[in-house]
Amino acid sequence: xxxxxxxxxxxxxxxxxxxxxxxxxxxxxxxxxxxxxxxxxxxxxxxxxxxxxxxxxxxxxxxxxxxxxxxxxxxxxxxxxxxxxxxxxxxxxxxxxxxxxxxxxxxxxxxxxxxxxxxxxxxxxxxxxxx
Amino acid sequence: xxxxxxxxxxxxxxxxxxxxxxxxxxxxxxxxxxxxxxxxxxxxxxxxxxxxxxxxxxxxxxxxxxxxxxxxxxxxxxxxxxxxxxxxxxxxxxxxxxxxxxxxxxxxxxxxxxxxxxxxxxxxxxxxxxxxxxxxxxxxxxxxxxxxxxxxxxxxxxxxxxxxxxxxxxxxxxxxxxxxxxxxxxxxxxxxxxxxxxxxxxxxxxxxxxxxxxxxxxxxxxxxxxxxxxxxxxxxxxxxxxxxxxxxxxxxxxxxxxxxxxxxxxxxxxxxxxxxxxxxxxxxxxxx
Numbered sequence: 001x002x003x004x005x006x007x008x009x010x011x012x013x014x015x016x017x018x019x020x021x022x023x024x025x026x027x028x029x030x031x032x033x034x035x036x037x038x039x040x041x042x043x044x045x046x047x048x049x050x051x052x053x054x055x056x057x058x059x060x061x062x063x064x065x066x067x068x069x070x071x072x073x074x075x076x077x078x079x080x081x082x083x084x085x086x087x088x089x090x091x092x093x094x095x096x097x098x099x100x101x102x103x104x105x106x107x108x109x110x111x112x113x114x115x116x117x118x119x120x121x122x123x124x125x126x127x128x129x130x131x
Numbered sequence: 132x133x134x135x136x137x138x139x140x141x142x143x144x145x146x147x148x149x150x151x152x153x154x155x156x157x158x159x160x161x162x163x164x165x166x167x168x169x170x171x172x173x174x175x176x177x178x179x180x181x182x183x184x185x186x187x188x189x190x191x192x193x194x195x196x197x198x199x200x201x202x203x204x205x206x207x208x209x210x211x212x213x214x215x216x217x218x219x220x221x222x223x224x225x226x227x228x229x230x231x232x233x234x235x236x237x238x239x240x241x242x243x244x245x246x247x248x249x250x251x252x253x254x255x256x257x258x259x260x261x262x263x264x265x266x267x268x269x270x271x272x273x274x275x276x277x278x279x280x281x282x283x284x285x286x287x288x289x290x291x292x293x294x295x296x297x298x299x300x301x302x303x304x305x306x307x308x309x310x311x312x313x314x315x316x317x318x319x320x321x322x323x324x325x326x327x328x329x330x331x332x333x334x335x336x337x338x339x340x341x342x343x344x345x346x347x348x349x350x351x352x353x354x355x356x357x358x359x360x361x362x363x364x365x366x367x368x369x370x371x372x373x374x375x376x377x378x379x380x381x382x383x384x385x386x387x388x389x390x391x392x393x394x395x396x397x398x399x400x401x402x403x404x405x406x407x408x409x410x411x412x413x414x415x416x417x418x419x
Binding site for chain 2: 007009010011012013014015027029039040041042044048067069076117
C-alpha cells in the first residue's frame with residue numbers, strides 16, 4: 001500500500017515522524033481519512049482521536065484540537081495537545097471528568113462552556129485510552 | 132607588608148565568596164538542562180507554525196483581523212526580554228544596550244516599551260522611558276499562561292492602534308557558551324522581500340477565514356512563548372559561565388593571597404629569629 005510521511009507536533013514536543021498508509025483526523029466538521037495522494041488542504045481539527053495506520057500496526061492519539069496541513073510532501077499535524085493511547089493517565093482523566101461534571105451541576109457560578117469543553121476532553125481521553 | 136590577620140580575613144572572605152559562586156554555578160547548570168530541553172522541544176512547533184503563517188500571508192485578506200493591519204509606522208513598541216536577577220555576566224547589559232541603541236535611533240518619545248524581566252524594567256524606568264507594561268518575577272515558574280498573558284497585552288496595544296510596529300529584543304540560545312542577541316519584528320505580519328512563497332491551490336476547511344482567524348493569535352502567543360524559553364535557557368547558560376569564571380578567579384585570588392600570607396608569616400619568623408639571635412649575641416658579649 002502506498003505510504004506517505006506524517007509529522008505530529010505539539011508545543012511541548014514532537015510526538016512522531018513516520019511513514020504511514022492511513023491517517024484519520026477529527027475535523028471540526030467531522031472525521032475524515034487521509035491516504036497517499038490526498039489533495040493539498042489545511043483543515044482545522046477539534047477534540048477527538050487521531051488514528052494512524054501502518055501496514056502492521058495501528059496507533060491512537062487523543063488530541064484537544066489543532067489543524068492539519070496536507071501537502072504532497074508530507075502531512076503535518078500541529079496539535080494543541082496530543083497523547084498516545086498508552087500514555088494517557090486514566091486516573092487523571094477520571095478526576096477531570098468528575099470535576100467537570102460537578103461544575104456543570106453547580107451551574108450559574110462558573111463558565112459552563114469551559115466546564116463542558118473540559119468534560120469533552122476528559123471523555124475523549126478515556127475513550128482513546130481504551131483503544 | 133600587610134599584617135597577618137588582615138590577610139587571613141581576606142582569604143576567608145574570598146573563600147566564602149567562592150562557595151557562593153560555585154553553588155550558583157551548580158544551580159544554573161542543573162536548571163539549564165531542563166530549560167534547554169524545553170526550548171528545543173518547543174522549537175519545531177513554533178517554526179512549523181511560522182512557516183504555515185508565511186504560506187497563508189500572500190493571499191490573505193488583510194481586513195479579516197485587526198492583527199493583520201499594515202499601517203504607516205508612526206509609533207513602535209519594543210519588547211525587551213531580560214532576567215529578574217543579575218550575576219549572569221553581560222546577559223542583561225548586552226540586551227539593554229542593543230535595545231537602547233535601536234530605540235534612541237527612532238527617538239525615545241516614539242517608542243513604547245514592554246519590559247519582560249526585572250533588570251530591563253529597572254533600567255528603562257530609571258531612564259524614564261515610556262513603559263507600557265512590565266512583567267517580572269515569573270521566570271521561576273515559567274509556563275505557557277505567562278506568554279498568553281504577555282501576548283494579550285501586546286496584541287491589544289497593537290489592535291488599539293497605539294503602535295504600528297512591534298519589535299522584540301531577546302537572547303537566542305545557540306549553545307551553552309554562545310547566546311546571540313536577536314532583534315526581530317513581531318508585528319505587522321509581512322513577508323520579507325527575499326522570501327519567496329509558492330502559492331498553492333489548497334482546500335480549506337471549515338474555511339480559510341476561520342483558519343486564519345484562529346492561527347494568527349496562536350502564532351503570536353507561540354512566538355512569545357519561544358522568546359521566553361530561549362531567553363530563560365540563555366540566562367541560565369550565561370549565569371553558569373559567569374559563575375564558573377568567578378569561581379576560577381576566586382581560586383586565583385586565594386592562591387595569591389596565600390602566597391602573600393606565607394611571605395608575611397616567613398618574614399615574621401625571620402624577624403623573631405633575628406631578635407633571638409641578636410639577644411643571645413648581646414648576652415654572650417655581656418658575659419664575656
